Structure formats: C-alpha cells, structure tokens
Amino acid sequence: MLTSKVQAVHSALQSLPLKMPEGFRSKVVAPRNPKLVKHEDRARRLSPSVYAREMSQTTEERLANTHEMHPPHILELLDMSETTHQKFSAMDMDQPFFQPYPSEIVFQNYMPSETYEVPLVLRNNDKIPRLVKVVEEDSLYFKVVSPVDVCNKVAPGMACTFTVLFTPEENKDYIHRLICVTEREKFEVPIRAIGARAILDFPDHVHFPLCPVKCSSQKTLLVRNIGNGEASFHLSTQSPFSVEPPIGTLGVGGSMQVTVDFLPTITGDHSQQLLLHYHTGEDVYISLYGASTDVSVRLDKNSVLVEKTYITMANQRTVAILNRSDTIVHYQWKSFATEEEEEQHKLRFIRLHCASGGVERLLCLSSPEISIIFKPKEARLYQHTVYCDVTGREARLPLRIKGEGIGPKLQFNFDQLDMGSIFIGSKHSYEVFLNKGLIDAPYRLVPPSTAMGLCFSFNPTEGMVPSGACHALEVRFSSDKLGTFSEEFHFTVVGNPEPLSLTFRGCVMGPMFHFSVPELNFGEVSFGFPNMLTCWLSNTSLVPMSFGLRIPGDGTGRHSVTSMEQVSQLDRNEWRPADKLSERPREFKVTPSAGTIRAQSQMDIQVTLCSNTVQQYTLALVVDVQGVGEEVLALPIRAR
Structure with a gap:
C-alpha cells in the first residue's frame, strides 16, 4: 500500500497539464500514476528482451514508460531564516520540499545537431506554498527553459514544469545535472544521454x-x-x-x-x-x-576376494560394469568416495589396474570386464575399497577388494634344540636346515645382544634359500660361563612381517675330577721331621682343567725348619718354638701347587708336612679351578 503522501503525488500528477514551448521537434508527456520508490529499491536485473526494448525506445517512449520515481539526492541544507518566513514544515529533513519527475532525465536514440526536449516536473509535497528554481550549470549541449511563473510560489500539491533541451554534436554519451533550489535545500536531478549502443539478441x-x-x-x-x-x-x-x-x-x-x-x-x-x-x-x-x-549403471558385484598370493607373484580377478542406459558413459577408478576426499589425500595411492585403461568409454548396453591385479609386497591381509566414478551416476560405485599376501614358507628342521650338559670352554657344532615353499626366501640373522647369545656363531649369517631347496646353517657354541641358558635367535625373511625364530637350550658345567684317596692322614709326626704323602688328581671330563692347590689353614710366615737345620745353626738363640713367633710358619708344601690336567688324565700330587708346632692338625687341601671357581673340591688332611 502506498502512503497518503505518495497517493497525493500520484493524484496531482494525473491532473498535471504539461505544456511545452512550440518550435521544437518533439514533445514528451509524463506518464500517469508514477510510483515513488527508494534508492535501494531501484536495482533491477535486465533481461536481454527488456534491455533491447529499453535501448530501442525513443526519448519520448523512454519517458512514457518510466513508471517509478525516487527521492532526489540532497546536496545541501539551507538556512530557512534567510529564505522564507515559513520556517516550519511537515516534511522530514531527509525529504525535499519538491519531488522531481522524472527522477533521472534520459535522452537516447538521438541524431547529431537535432534538438530534443524533456519536461521536468517539480511537485510541492509540503502543506504550504513553496518557492523552487532550477540553477543551470554551463553546458554546450543542455539548456533549461523555466516556466513563466517561475518566481511565484507553488501551491501545496501543485507542480511547476521546466523544459530540458538537449542538442548533441554526435551520437555518444553525455552526462549533466540540474541543481534545484528550494527554501530549505539543494538537490540534484541527473541527466544522462545514451549514445550508440550494442544490443545482442540473447534469449531471456x-x-x-x-x-x-x-x-x-x-x-x-x-x-x-x-x-x-x-x-x-x-x-x-x-x-x-x-x-x-x-x-x-x-x-x-x-x-x-x-x-x-x-x-x-x-x-x-x-x-x-x-x-x-x-x-x-x-x-x-x-x-x-x-x-x-542418475542412469542405470552398476557393478556386477560389490566385493572381490582374491586368492592367497605369494609375494613377488600376482593374481587377478575381474568385475564387470553394467550399463543398462541408452547413454554412452565414461568411467574412471578412484581411491576415494568423493572428490573432496580425493583432493585431501592426493598422495595416497592404491594398486588398482584397469585392463582397459584409467579413463574409458562405456558403450550403451555393454558390460566390459575390468581386471583387478593383486601383487602383494609383504605377507599380510590387504583390504581396500575403490570407487568407480561413472558419468551418469552422482555417487561413485564402491568395490571392496580383499586379498592375502603369503610370504616365503621358510622354516628350520626343528624349532628348538636341547644341547644338554656342556663342559665349560668346550666347542660344539650343530647343523640346522632351512627349507621352504614355492618362492625364493632371502634371510638374515638378527645379531644377538645377550652375553650368552654372543657365545653362538652362525655361518652364513645371511643368504637366500631357493624355492623348494634345503639350506644348511652351521651353528658353533663355546662358553666360559657356567649355568643353564635358553637363547632365542631371530632371522628376518624378506616378505614376512614376523621373523623366524630358533631356540637353543642347555647347561654349561665345570670339569669333573676327583682325588685318588679319601684323605691324607699323616698320623703322629715328630717335631722338625718332614713327612710326605702322595696321591693323584684325576680329570674325568672331556676338556683340559687348569687348577691350583692350597691349604687354607696353613701358616703365613716363613717356611718351617727341619731338625737338622735347627742343629746346624750356630746360635741356638736365633730360633725358638713356633708358638712364640709372631707369625705361624708354613708347615705344608704341595707339589705341584698349580697346573693343567689334560682331558681324561691324572697328575701326581705330593704333600709334605714339617711340623714346627705342637698341635692336632685338621685341615684340607682345596682345589681352585680356573674359570669355574675357588675351593671347588677339598681333600681332608689329618696329623698330630
């Protein structure tokens, strides 16, 4: 609905007599019932037909078909105390006293040197009479003819008409403006002359x-x-x-x-x-x-299971694309369900090879077969979903692909070896065999890191077992440490994610030996008279034994002296009984005190006692074995 003010303008314009000066080539009459619109409502999109119609109109036709007007652009507000005694108005400050029609003066389809005219109607929108005048800027092409009563006030709701004359020199664009001055403001009315224009007859x-x-x-x-x-x-x-x-x-x-x-x-x-x-x-x-x-295009199956395949070998299955439409479509295999995901993961790649190529045409009512080649790189389960991007289908057609890669069937002739009891320092050799299935198997020993693992050596540490062959691997072991052990060794096999393992178990023990007598019993011995007993030490093990013999309870001072040595001394005061000495003398002598006994051999041992003390002897001859420990065996010694 229009406001009452706009309706009043419409009613006044309907009865407005527009008279033009005579002697000009054309006359233009304002249309009835123009519509007042705001500046922001003027934007409109021209279709080709509307543009062609507007550009083909004469100036008169353009004005006659102008059905809208808008408030003019206010340039300046004036001091009403200097221009009128009527300082109060019903009009808002953002609305001028006079409404121009047309809001923009347009000339078009003109000829050079001809004169054209358009009336400019200024309607008083206030409730009291107001003055208005048009200030003409200098121009060679535009001129304003004012009405006879231009100096008189215009009654409320009434209008005064100015005539704008345009005389172009050539058929080109011209731009000008008129400045309208009221008692309160200055506003402008733009003038636009549209020269030659192209019109392309596009359809709407x-x-x-x-x-x-x-x-x-x-x-x-x-x-x-x-x-x-x-x-x-x-x-x-x-x-x-x-x-x-x-x-x-x-x-x-x-x-x-x-x-x-x-x-x-x-x-x-x-x-x-x-x-x-x-x-x-x-x-x-x-x-x-x-x-x-969407058209009728689909895959003949939604999933494909490829048979188990050895690495370095290949297997294949086929899937058909069914085109039941009457349209030739193109297809291309993609890794992702949507184009957006594909852009985000361009670096990812899936091994899908189409026998007919990456992008191919699919003829109407045809069913081409696509070969899916499975060539695993390692022994594991592969699962992928690939997508067929087909013209004629909005969503890509999913195809689930599943296949299992099989690595070399490499294995030892046993998983673990119980080596039993092993003498310390002994060297042992074993031979294990590698055999496998249908493809070659490169292998490599993972170097051990434990102390017992370093006692093993493998020859060769890496190699390749041909398909269906048996490969011997020599294992050597020698340890200088006692105790039980269980060592697991790992071999990496190219193509298998899990290594191949081999376990050795056993116990490293010391050499076995014994004395030929249960004890050395000297009985009653005289002071200073040496007594000797003999026995032998037997090594019953298969490895040599390095030993040491000692008697822990013997004295730590000088060697004991015999009775003959005591008699031969010139000064008998130089000697005295051992119980009066600060350190007890060494009364026992073992020959030999150290040595090495070959495997399954024996050695004579002599123990001599020369007593320098009066006492009861209860001691032991102990054996220290190199690499095994001290006091491994003790032989009791008794004397009085």
Missing part, C-alpha cells in the same frame, strides 16, 4: 533438457548485434554452467556463435545467471536452467 532463458549427471550437455546460440554500436562484451556464469567464448567483439549487424555448457555433478535442478557485461557499463542477465538424474 536457456533451458537444457534432462541429462545424466556428470554428463556434458551443450546449447549453441546464434547471437546478432541488432543495436547501433559495436559490442565489446564479457560473458560469465557459475558451475555447473560454463560459456564459450568468455569475451568477444561484434560489429553492428554481425553475428557469432556462443556455446553454453551444462555439466552437473549432482542430481536435481540447477539454475544460474549468465551475465552479459557490455563495455558501455550495462549488465544483462540470461536465466540458465538444467536438470540431471
């Missing part, structure tokens, strides 16, 4: 028939320049539409072809605008519409 609407999704459809338009000026233009639109050529130049009366493409990526209706921008500044919009749908 371009409709595409229903087409399969992801399939391209084209429309070729024959476009003519029916205007009176050369056309330099730009064409642009948005997906799923595109246009070719995007730029062009077309002379008056010339014609050219413009192709509009429609390539939808999703099903449904699609609408966009094709923008035609002329070099003279005008924008024209052509409506584009198209619809797309």
Whole structure:
C-alpha cells in the first residue's frame, strides 16, 4: 500500500497539464500514476528482451514508460531564516520540499545537431506554498527553459514544469545535472544521454533438457548485434554452467556463435545467471536452467576376494560394469568416495589396474570386464575399497577388494634344540636346515645382544634359500660361563612381517675330577721331621682343567725348619718354638701347587708336612679351578 503522501503525488500528477514551448521537434508527456520508490529499491536485473526494448525506445517512449520515481539526492541544507518566513514544515529533513519527475532525465536514440526536449516536473509535497528554481550549470549541449511563473510560489500539491533541451554534436554519451533550489535545500536531478549502443539478441532463458549427471550437455546460440554500436562484451556464469567464448567483439549487424555448457555433478535442478557485461557499463542477465538424474549403471558385484598370493607373484580377478542406459558413459577408478576426499589425500595411492585403461568409454548396453591385479609386497591381509566414478551416476560405485599376501614358507628342521650338559670352554657344532615353499626366501640373522647369545656363531649369517631347496646353517657354541641358558635367535625373511625364530637350550658345567684317596692322614709326626704323602688328581671330563692347590689353614710366615737345620745353626738363640713367633710358619708344601690336567688324565700330587708346632692338625687341601671357581673340591688332611 502506498502512503497518503505518495497517493497525493500520484493524484496531482494525473491532473498535471504539461505544456511545452512550440518550435521544437518533439514533445514528451509524463506518464500517469508514477510510483515513488527508494534508492535501494531501484536495482533491477535486465533481461536481454527488456534491455533491447529499453535501448530501442525513443526519448519520448523512454519517458512514457518510466513508471517509478525516487527521492532526489540532497546536496545541501539551507538556512530557512534567510529564505522564507515559513520556517516550519511537515516534511522530514531527509525529504525535499519538491519531488522531481522524472527522477533521472534520459535522452537516447538521438541524431547529431537535432534538438530534443524533456519536461521536468517539480511537485510541492509540503502543506504550504513553496518557492523552487532550477540553477543551470554551463553546458554546450543542455539548456533549461523555466516556466513563466517561475518566481511565484507553488501551491501545496501543485507542480511547476521546466523544459530540458538537449542538442548533441554526435551520437555518444553525455552526462549533466540540474541543481534545484528550494527554501530549505539543494538537490540534484541527473541527466544522462545514451549514445550508440550494442544490443545482442540473447534469449531471456536457456533451458537444457534432462541429462545424466556428470554428463556434458551443450546449447549453441546464434547471437546478432541488432543495436547501433559495436559490442565489446564479457560473458560469465557459475558451475555447473560454463560459456564459450568468455569475451568477444561484434560489429553492428554481425553475428557469432556462443556455446553454453551444462555439466552437473549432482542430481536435481540447477539454475544460474549468465551475465552479459557490455563495455558501455550495462549488465544483462540470461536465466540458465538444467536438470540431471542418475542412469542405470552398476557393478556386477560389490566385493572381490582374491586368492592367497605369494609375494613377488600376482593374481587377478575381474568385475564387470553394467550399463543398462541408452547413454554412452565414461568411467574412471578412484581411491576415494568423493572428490573432496580425493583432493585431501592426493598422495595416497592404491594398486588398482584397469585392463582397459584409467579413463574409458562405456558403450550403451555393454558390460566390459575390468581386471583387478593383486601383487602383494609383504605377507599380510590387504583390504581396500575403490570407487568407480561413472558419468551418469552422482555417487561413485564402491568395490571392496580383499586379498592375502603369503610370504616365503621358510622354516628350520626343528624349532628348538636341547644341547644338554656342556663342559665349560668346550666347542660344539650343530647343523640346522632351512627349507621352504614355492618362492625364493632371502634371510638374515638378527645379531644377538645377550652375553650368552654372543657365545653362538652362525655361518652364513645371511643368504637366500631357493624355492623348494634345503639350506644348511652351521651353528658353533663355546662358553666360559657356567649355568643353564635358553637363547632365542631371530632371522628376518624378506616378505614376512614376523621373523623366524630358533631356540637353543642347555647347561654349561665345570670339569669333573676327583682325588685318588679319601684323605691324607699323616698320623703322629715328630717335631722338625718332614713327612710326605702322595696321591693323584684325576680329570674325568672331556676338556683340559687348569687348577691350583692350597691349604687354607696353613701358616703365613716363613717356611718351617727341619731338625737338622735347627742343629746346624750356630746360635741356638736365633730360633725358638713356633708358638712364640709372631707369625705361624708354613708347615705344608704341595707339589705341584698349580697346573693343567689334560682331558681324561691324572697328575701326581705330593704333600709334605714339617711340623714346627705342637698341635692336632685338621685341615684340607682345596682345589681352585680356573674359570669355574675357588675351593671347588677339598681333600681332608689329618696329623698330630
């Protein structure tokens, strides 16, 4: 609904007599019932037909078809105390006293040196009489003719009419303005003279028939320049539409072809605008519409299970694409379900090879077979989902692929070896055998890191077992440490994620030996008289034994002296009984005190006692074995 003020303007304009000075070539009459609109409501999109119609009109026709007016742009507010005694008004400060019609004066389709005229109607919108005048800026082409009663006030709701004259020198664009001065403000009325213009006869609407999704459809338009000026233009639109050529130049009366493409990526209706921008500044919009749908294209199966395959070998299965539509479609295998995921993961790759190539055509009502080649690199389970991107289908067709890679069937002739009891320092050799299945198996020993593991050596530490062959591996062991052990060794096999293991168990023990007598019993011995007993030490083990003999309870001082040595001493005061010495003398002598006994051999041992003390002897001859320990065996010694 219009406001009462606008309705009053409309009513006044209906009864407004517009008289033009005589002697001019044309007269222009204002239309009835113009509509007052705001500046922000003026924006409109011109279709090709509306643009062609407007550009083809004469100045008179352009004015006669102008049905809207808008408040003018206020340039300056004046001090009403200097211009009038009527300082109060019902009009808001952002609305001028007078409403101009037309809001913009337009001249078009004119001839050089001819004079054209357009009336400018200024309606008093206030409730009291007001003065108005038009200030004319200097111009060679525009002139304003004021009414006879221009100095009189205009009654409320009434109008005064000025005449704008335009005499062009050539058919080109001109820009000017008129300054209207009231008692409160100055506002402007723009003047625009539109020179020669190009008019391309595009249709207002371009409709595409229903087409399969992801399939391209084209429309070729024959476009003519029916205007009176050369056309330099730009064409642009948005997906799923595109246009070719995007730029062009077309002379008056010339014609050219413009192709509009429609390539939808999703099903449904699609609408966009094709923008035609002329070099003279005008924008024209052509409506584009198209619809797309899915067609009958599918895979004959949703999943494929490939048989177990040895690494370095290949296996294959096939899948068929069924096209039951009447459209030729193209297909391409992708790694991801959507194009967005594909952009995010461009570096990822899936081993899918199509026998017919990456992107291929699929003829109508055909069922090509696609070969899926499975060539595993390692022994594990492979599972992937790949997608067939088919024109005519919005969503990519998923295909689940599953296959298991098998590594070399490499194994030892035993998983673990019980080596039993092993003498310390002995060297042992074993032979294990590697055998396998249908493919070659390169292997390598993982170097051990434990102390007992370093006692083992393998020859060779790496190699390759041919298909179906048996490969011998020599294992050597020698340890100088006692105790039980269980060592697990690992061998990496190319193609197998898990290593091959081999375990050795056993116990390293010391040498076995014994004395020939249960004890050395000297009985009663005389002071200073040496007594000797003999025995032998037997090594019954298979390795040599290095030993040491000692008697822990013997004295630590000087050697004991015999009775003959005591008698021969000149000064008998130099000797005294051992119990009066600060250190007890060494009364026992073992010969030999150390040595090495070969495997399964024996050695004579002599123990001599020369007593320098009066006492009861209860001691032991102990054996220290190199690499085994001290006091490994003790032989009791008794004397009095």
